[in-house]
Amino acid sequence: MTLATLSTSLSARFRRIPLPILAVIAILITMVLLAALAPWIAPADPSRQDLFARLKPPGFVGRSGITYWFGTDDLGRDLLSRVLYGAGVSLGVALLSVIVSTLVGVSLGMIAGWFRGWVEVVIMRLVDIMMSIPAVLLAVLTVAVLGPGFLKLVLVLGLTRWPRYTRVAYGQTLQVANLPFIKASELAGAGAARILFHHVLPNIAGPVLVVATAEFGLMILTEAGLSFLGLGIQPPTPSWGSIMSVGREYVERAWWIVLFPGLSLFFLVFSVNLLGDWLRDQLDPRSRTR
Amino acid sequence: MLRYVGERLLQAMIAIFGVLTIVFIVMHLSGDPTLLLVPQGASAEMIADLRRELGFDRPLWVQYVGYLNDLIHLDFGESVVQRVPAIDIVASRLPYTIQLAAGALTVAIGVGIPAGILMATRRGGWLDRVLTAVVVTGQSVPTFLSAILLIFVFAVTLGWLPASGIGGLSNLVMPSIALGALSMSTFARMTRISVADELSKDYVRAARARGLPMPKIIVRHVLRNASIPVISIAALEIGNLLAGAVIIETVFAWPGIGQLAIQSIQARDFLIVQVIVLLISFVYVITAVLADFIYAIVDPRIRLAR
Numbered sequence: 059m060t061l062a063t064l065s066t067s068l069s070a071r072f073r074r075i076p077l078p079i080l081a082v083i084a085i086l087i088t089m090v091l092l093a094a095l096a097p098w099i100a101p102a103d104p105s106r107q108d109l110f111a112r113l114k115p116p117g118f119v120g121r122s123g124i125t126y127w128f129g130t131d132d133l134g135r136d137l138l139s140r141v142l143y144g145a146g147v148s149l150g151v152a153l154l155s156v157i158v159s160t161l162v163g164v165s166l167g168m169i170a171g172w173f174r175g176w177v178e179v180v181i182m183r184l185v186d187i188m189m190s191i192p193a194v195l196l197a198v199l200t201v202a203v204l205g206p207g208f209l210k211l212v213l214v215l216g217l218t219r220w221p222r223y224t225r226v227a228y229g230q231t232l233q234v235a236n237l238p239f240i241k242a243s244e245l246a247g248a249g250a251a252r253i254l255f256h257h258v259l260p261n262i263a264g265p266v267l268v269v270a271t272a273e274f275g276l277m278i279l280t281e282a283g284l285s286f287l288g289l290g291i292q293p294p295t296p297s298w299g300s301i302m303s304v305g306r307e308y309v310e311r312a313w314w315i316v317l318f319p320g321l322s323l324f325f326l327v328f329s330v331n332l333l334g335d336w337l338r339d340q341l342d343p344r345s346r347t348r
Numbered sequence: 349m350l351r352y353v354g355e356r357l358l359q360a361m362i363a364i365f366g367v368l369t370i371v372f373i374v375m376h377l378s379g380d381p382t383l384l385l386v387p388q389g390a391s392a393e394m395i396a397d398l399r400r401e402l403g404f405d406r407p408l409w410v411q412y413v414g415y416l417n418d419l420i421h422l423d424f425g426e427s428v429v430q431r432v433p434a435i436d437i438v439a440s441r442l443p444y445t446i447q448l449a450a451g452a453l454t455v456a457i458g459v460g461i462p463a464g465i466l467m468a469t470r471r472g473g474w475l476d477r478v479l480t481a482v483v484v485t486g487q488s489v490p491t492f493l494s495a496i497l498l499i500f501v502f503a504v505t506l507g508w509l510p511a512s513g514i515g516g517l518s519n520l521v522m523p524s525i526a527l528g529a530l531s532m533s534t535f536a537r538m539t540r541i542s543v544a545d546e547l548s549k550d551y552v553r554a555a556r557a558r559g560l561p562m563p564k565i566i567v568r569h570v571l572r573n574a575s576i577p578v579i580s581i582a583a584l585e586i587g588n589l590l591a592g593a594v595i596i597e598t599v600f601a602w603p604g605i606g607q608l609a610i611q612s613i614q615a616r617d618f619l620i621v622q623v624i625v626l627l628i629s630f631v632y633v634i635t636a637v638l639a640d641f642i643y644a645i646v647d648p649r650i651r652l653a654r
Contacts, residue, residue, distance in 0.1 A: 327487075
């Protein structure tokens, strides 16, 4: 089975997409577009301060005639622009770290499931160990030791979250490895790399995709949590988590600072989670009949 | 059974050893761990003295053996910033985190499991749909957002509950709900899946054929069988709750080990952070082992399979 046949079988399965899922996909595409286009559509520079327009409510019109649709923060910066730019940070960190952990986790899982023996023991034992440290805590410790930074954050999140992918890829590889067409390919002289990449990977892609979607939502929440604690993205770069940690101090006087990034975060993660649930139901016939 | 217990304990020991190793590696990722243990603005001379005193000038493997040796003897080291054994500082904060975790677990189990049962027994109905939406919402709200919203509504606007700090039971309500919300969703989902799974089995149909009322079948037969996956989730959730306490305790100014971890990072007192990470990981490993033993007691198939 090649990637082409995988995509045709997937499209056959997904021909009827229910309306709520379409809506969710539309929300996600909109968010990605808004994040990507932030430099062009944001009404103001997200780090330009106006000390005469501090903590102004949504709809406030500034001296220069600019309307602050989401209000302003404690330094008089335009909240709408900050939320728009923050979307790119959240999505970027989450997407890149999911890619890192998928690459690491799936490779190790396929290797463990294919070669078996001591390789399998070492890798799966390492998975057990990694899973006995709460991932958030390991991320907090590592980020605190290494210091903040976009790339460091991506690496820390990616390299603390791979074990779940390994478990899934390993279990799936074990199942696929004994199928006749894999045996045939092995007899025909294909090497391990070729078999794993061309034959095993397409067959385990579905369950991996389900894990990746669920993890994507978790990554967004973790990045926001770390930035909220002051350990993730550092000011003045806007991140939803760090905007909210400022907003927490002003929640009595300026509720909008917390509300707008909070709502954006919620809608993003909610959409990702709904999509993930639906994907899982589609790919797992057992849970569909339940 | 004894053999099963032995094997499982050995696994747990390996996991704990692995955790110790990972934490050691992470602490050395910065290059020089001495810098993580001194207060900001320390002189170069003081840092050099401390490096010698703590043994960070020795070869890495010597440090590693020394580190394991200290921990085996339950010596967690002394906070350089405060000159007090790190474990004492952590222990003084621990009761607050235990209170908070217990409160959150009560919320999560008390609401999550009944909700899951309701969803499973009314599958496809409007109640199932509403609760499913609530569950997905609970999974998607970041804990710090729900915490701030709770403070805004119940403390700032209505003035029913204290906004932060410790005191009476009323101080525990909001942190418990905020921390427990995510676990509650997990419990509801798992309960729904495993109860629904059991409901489709033959013994349920047989019991109904004999005329037993549905509530009785669920309480006496289905829940017992459905409890096994839920127990394993409960074990994992205890670890997750402790980790989630880092954020919740910071928002609510709750003086537990989560707040201590963040304060210690800010004060560059990483030895305390290290002790907290080790402690929570131990709890994580130990609860997982206990859950497996409970399983084996509840379900003979597990212990006899070995």
